[in-house]
Amino acid sequence: MGWTRVRSEQEIFTLPPRATALEAAQALAQRNVGAVVVAGPDGKPQGIVTDRDIVTRVVAAGLDAREVALEKIMTSKLVTALEGQDHPADIAVLMSEKGIRRVPIVAADGRVTGIVTFDDLITLYGHGMSCLSHAVARQKMAKSQP
């Protein structure tokens, strides 16, 4: 199954590297999301900044959010998945291996087109996993009956 985006109603949102932490915090509040992808004019992702990054790398460090550029606080070792090629299960494996909860999706030309979060995958797989566990429970019940 190829795929593009788990959460279709969520438009991918990017900010340029020179945008400030304050602008990112405002965007996270307005869009009710937990992370912003930092991308250059070519649309290629350079890093990611989460709400927690802003708290621990700006506020806790005593810096002024109006003056700190995202390129100074972003996580730049970015793990991405390829649109239309990587399966959600591949992304779950990436999250497990790298200990991350958000994976930006990039097109073949390198432009960022979406993001998949831990919550997205739980929502996607949760129902199926519950059904499977019920199936096992029912099977055990059937076997235990005379």
Added chain:
Amino acid sequence: VRIRDIMTVPVASCGAQNNLATVAELLWRNDCGIVPVVDETGRVDGVVTDRDVCIAVGTKGRPAGEITVSEIPGKKLYTCYPDDDVSMIFDRMSSGRVRRLPVVDKAGKLLGIVSINDLILRATPDGAKGVSDAQVMRVLRAVCAHEESVKKATRKV
């Protein structure tokens, strides 16, 4: 399994008069995502998360050191008791769509905190340690559901 068996103690806390720069430092130093807010007697009044701090900085138009915890919009507080059975927190986390619960005594005083991570780390396929994978998955599904999905589901009902 009781909450006391899996809760984290001690837990950092703050007061309503503390500023958000102080809270951010607590979140960073303690490597946690939530700090309970307690009054002068130690009773829990609310919680502040790392996201709350970020959103306040983004929307208040003032530096974090000039915003107090009391300015963060209040939200419904979900707590539990140390002697509660662990199964109780499945329902409470699911219905409140929260990932952590402050643990309080009968007077409401802060004793510790229990997080969904504590459940995940304890879960086994057969629930031998009091928490099964299926139970954790149900809680995660409820907590992780997107706001829009919850609203849609509510409208359908």
